[in-house]
Amino acid sequence: MPEVSDELLLTWQHRIAAGDETAFNQLFRCFYIRLVDFAANILKARPPAEEIVNDVFVKLWQRRQHLPEVQKIKVFLYVAARNGCYNYLRSNSLWSVTVGIDQVSSITNLQDPESDLAFRELQHRLNIIISILPEQCRQVFRMVREDGLKYKEVAEILQISPRTVETQLFRAIKKIRQELERTYASSSTNSNHNQGQMLQALLLLVLFQ
The missing domain is CATH 1.10.1740.10 (RNA polymerase sigma factor, region 2, helix turn helix motif)
Incomplete structure (x- = not known):
């Protein structure tokens, strides 16, 4: 339609x-x-x-x-x-996904506090990755993924084209994925299976929050 x-x-x-x-x-x-x-x-x-x-x-x-x-x-x-x-x-699921009144989402493991701690460390890493993105890239990511604005609305606010908004968002998500996967690959605090579950859950938040 x-x-x-x-x-x-x-x-x-x-x-x-x-x-x-x-x-x-x-x-x-x-x-x-x-x-x-x-x-x-x-x-x-x-x-x-x-x-x-x-x-x-x-x-x-x-x-x-x-x-x-x-x-x-x-x-x-x-x-x-x-x-x-x-x-x-x-x-x-063993993973509990919650959305607070401020629309910030989080995931916790209901049966394994140790895994929950490791996941929170990954979430902290995500926040760091977002904070060091190039300025425009970071602005677009936060406005689209966190504030829920349309590409056109973001374009009007930042005075750039909707195509540029789309490109910057793609770059932000690609960079976040790469950095999180690098963190996952270098981590040895959990089993590979458990790390994979945590990474998948966190990427879900990145893509759909």
């Missing part, structure tokens, strides 16, 4: 808040597949991704009277799907 304008999304949002089922169905058809693909990339499985996205839309309809308070319905849907995935991972 082609990209829908912000104006049309806002119209749907207000109509849904008023109980318009047609507008709700239009929003559902527009975003359902996209959100399922997004969730499936996080969970590496489609059935639970479909359940999570269905639940997102059910709750949206049940709480539609609160929709006028939502600033950007598209961002709202993706954040809801992401948080649903994190809740699923927390319930179905």
Whole structure:
């Protein structure tokens, strides 16, 4: 389905808040597949991704009277799907993924405090890597991945092209991956299997936070 304008999304949002089922169905058809693909990339499985996205839309309809308070319905849907995935991972894995009120995500191991400590060390390493990225690269990464801004919005703020935003984000993620994998390869505090799990969990945060 082609990209829908912000104006049309806002119209749907207000109509849904008023109980318009047609507008709700239009929003559902527009975003359902996209959100399922997004969730499936996080969970590496489609059935639970479909359940999570269905639940997102059910709750949206049940709480539609609160929709006028939502600033950007598209961002709202993706954040809801992401948080649903994190809740699923927390319930179905040794790794507990939590999202605080400040939207900062973290992962902890429920059965191995030693592994949890090692993972926190990796998280600390991630923060260091981000802090030493080139200035524009770091700005773009934080604005897109941490603040949830669109490429166009970041481009307008930094007065660069959306293409440059995309390029800088790609470079940031590539550099972070390389540095984390280098840290993982040189670490000897855990078994290779456990380190691999930790690295995979941390990269999940980098790519989808």
